[in-house]
Amino acid sequence: MTTCKQCSTDFEITDEDRKFYEAIGVSEPTLCPDCRMQRRLAWRNERSMYRRKCDLTGKSMVSFYHPESPYTVYFHEEWWSDKWDPLEYGQDFDFNRPFFEQFDELLKKIPHMSMMITHGENSDYCPYTVRYKNCYMCLSGVVGEDIYYSYWTNDCRDCVDCYACFRCEQCYECIQCINLYNCIFCKDSDNSSDLAFCLNCDGCKNCIGCYGLRHKEYYIFNKKASKEEYEKLYQTICSSPAELQKMLQKFKEHVLRYPQRALQMVNVENCTGDHLLNCRNAHECYLSEGLEDCAYCWNIPQGAKDSQDILYAPKSELAYNCLSSVNAYHCISNVNCWDVKNTFYSFECFYSNGCLGCSGLRQKKYCILNKQYNKEEYEALKAKIIEHMKSTGEWGEFFPIPLSPFAYNETITLDFFPLTEEQVLEKGWKWSHFKPPAPEAEKVIPAQRLPDSTEDIPEDILNWAIECEKDGRLFKLIPQELKFYRQKGLPVPHFCFNCRHLRRHAERNPRKLYNRTCDKCQKSIQTTYSPDRPEKVYCEECYLKFVY
Numbered sequence: 001m002t003t004c005k006q007c008s009t010d011f012e013i014t015d016e017d018r019k020f021y022e023a024i025g026v027s028e029p030t031l032c033p034d035c036r037m038q039r040r041l042a043w044r045n046e047r048s049m050y051r052r053k054c055d056l057t058g059k060s061m062v063s064f065y066h067p068e069s070p071y072t073v074y075f076h077e078e079w080w081s082d083k084w085d086p087l088e089y090g091q092d093f094d095f096n097r098p099f100f101e102q103f104d105e106l107l108k109k110i111p112h113m114s115m116m117i118t119h120g121e122n123s124d125y126c127p128y129t130v131r132y133k134n135c136y137m138c139l140s141g142v143v144g145e146d147i148y149y150s151y152w153t154n155d156c157r158d159c160v161d162c163y164a165c166f167r168c169e170q171c172y173e174c175i176q177c178i179n180l181y182n183c184i185f186c187k188d189s190d191n192s193s194d195l196a197f198c199l200n201c202d203g204c205k206n207c208i209g210c211y212g213l214r215h216k217e218y219y220i221f222n223k224k225a226s227k228e229e230y231e232k233l234y235q236t237i238c239s240s241p242a243e244l245q246k247m248l249q250k251f252k253e254h255v256l257r258y259p260q261r262a263l264q265m266v267n268v269e270n271c272t273g274d275h276l277l278n279c280r281n282a283h284e285c286y287l288s289e290g291l292e293d294c295a296y297c298w299n300i301p302q303g304a305k306d307s308q309d310i311l312y313a314p315k316s317e318l319a320y321n322c323l324s325s326v327n328a329y330h331c332i333s334n335v336n337c338w339d340v341k342n343t344f345y346s347f348e349c350f351y352s353n354g355c356l357g358c359s360g361l362r363q364k365k366y367c368i369l370n371k372q373y374n375k376e377e378y379e380a381l382k383a384k385i386i387e388h389m390k391s392t393g394e395w396g397e398f399f400p401i402p403l404s405p406f407a408y409n410e411t412i413t414l415d416f417f418p419l420t421e422e423q424v425l426e427k428g429w430k431w432s433h434f435k436p437p438a439p440e441a442e443k444v445i446p447a448q449r450l451p452d453s454t455e456d457i458p459e460d461i462l463n464w465a466i467e468c469e470k471d472g473r474l475f476k477l478i479p480q481e482l483k484f485y486r487q488k489g490l491p492v493p494h495f496c497f498n499c500r501h502l503r504r505h506a507e508r509n510p511r512k513l514y515n516r517t518c519d520k521c522q523k524s525i526q527t528t529y530s531p532d533r534p535e536k537v538y539c540e541e542c543y544l545k546f547v548y
Contacts, residue, residue: 004032016283017295020308024320026332026396033284033296033309034417040311040323041413042401042429043335046127046139047498048410050436054078055111062125063114064406066434071405072111079113086110086360090371093385098392103345103357104403106369110359112405113348116324116336128312128324136478137497140312142301148481149497151504152287154301160484161493163504164275164287166301172488175504176264176275176287184488185248187507188264196234197251200261200547206230208237209251211258212547221254238489240452259519259538259546262527272513274528286511298511321398333398345399356382407432415505438474441465447494454486468496518542
């Protein structure tokens, strides 16, 4: 066992881990998997967006960096242009100082991208998305059209307020679902249509408040119902926010009557973690598809191979300690680097090969701290720098949290590793007090004063600001959103985007495995349901016997 130098907990480094570290060329980690994950997450801002000016053109833009940030920021289209040269910021490496100190200097002088958006169309408020069209306030997804206020939706259409959904259409408030059509408030359900408040259902149609059904139609609270009963109840629960909340509470009580599936895994071999699909030899991995020989990975939608400690890094191979690095081969400790090879400790680099400690490069080779070298010079200097980083304890470690361009409370770290401002500052990390101005609006209306039916809401509500029922934050509706609610017969939400996201986030189990016994056969199992929770939990064999 090894003791984490940050939190002092003991953690195991397996023989397979050691083989990987040897193959990738790094020393064994000094931080436990949770602390390593915390470091990476502290470099990813997803929901803190601000209005500021582009430092190149002076035009107004939306950015991850607030107007008082010390970093130079270009609108993402200008950042990709040839109006500036990243190599002009190159600097020599100083062997009398730590690497991280010198890299921090580079980050503070080179321009940064306003937001990570790739091949987007009319989706300027959708960071970390690829091929999104006509979308608004969507975060972290690949391929989508007409999606609003959603997170980690991949290959989806016409969805609102969804979380970690794949290949879904016409869905609302759904969490961790695959192949759904016209469903609301569903979780961990697949290959179904016209469901409302359903959990762990597969191949079902026209069901409300059901758990664990397979290939059923017209069921209400797990009992056979008529088409008329289904339609009447659906209209009732959608008639007001109060009815939706009443149904949500009733459904939660109903679910407790049934055994829960210990882990959500489909077509896996020798895997640990949760929400895995088509994976083999994946250890402590979560919400991923197509992993092979990987460990400590989160949110990988399009596969990865022979990689560890990667997050939002699809199509990676031989990658270690990387965040938002897409199609990366033999890479260590990169952030926002796409289509790169043999690249280490770099930030916002694309289509490059052979880079160390670089930022903002596109289609470059053999660069160190943004200074160009020939291949022989690069390889010789790189070897010396690696030895220097080993002597300072930096090689193999991810970038320290204080070097992140973002404050702790601006990043998604707060969702998974919540700390108070006092706790963050005690650790020497940053905390932001910047508050963006309220949205411009003709009038403000408290959410609880909104009419229950969207048919009774006037069109000029689009010019008003709504006061969130929970935190008082002002938010506005967009026309496409209001149209969606009217088509679905749904009431307008009473909570702002951030509160709705956090509510969905709280609905998912923690990304942590607990040792329990199956409540049916008493076999030892691992599950994301902690032992102190009230649910009955079955092993996979007993669960399948129950649902089939």
